[in-house]
Amino acid sequence: MHQRRDCHHEELSGLGYFAFGDASTAKAKQDADIARVGTVDVKFKNILGLYGETTTTVCGD
Numbered sequence: 182m183h184q185r186r187d188c189h190h191e192e193l194s195g196l197g198y199f200a201f202g203d204a205s206t207a208k209a210k211q212d213a214d215i216a217r218v219g220t221v222d223v224k225f226k227n228i229l230g231l232y233g234e235t236t237t238t239v240c241g242d
Contacts, residue, residue: 188238206237
């Protein structure tokens with residue numbers, strides 16, 4: 182039986198000088214208790230270099 186789990190993690194940054202959060206694949210995999218990764222989706226958003234957002238979604242069993 183296959184189980185599908187997913188986990189989203191975000192990291193926010195401002196002015197390129199500071200960042201908050203952990204958008205790593207390893208952290209999302211650990212938090213969702215995923216043994217085998219099926220897919221990883223990473224999305225980046227940047228507004229004029231002043232605001233940045235990274236979202237990582239990990240799916241697997």
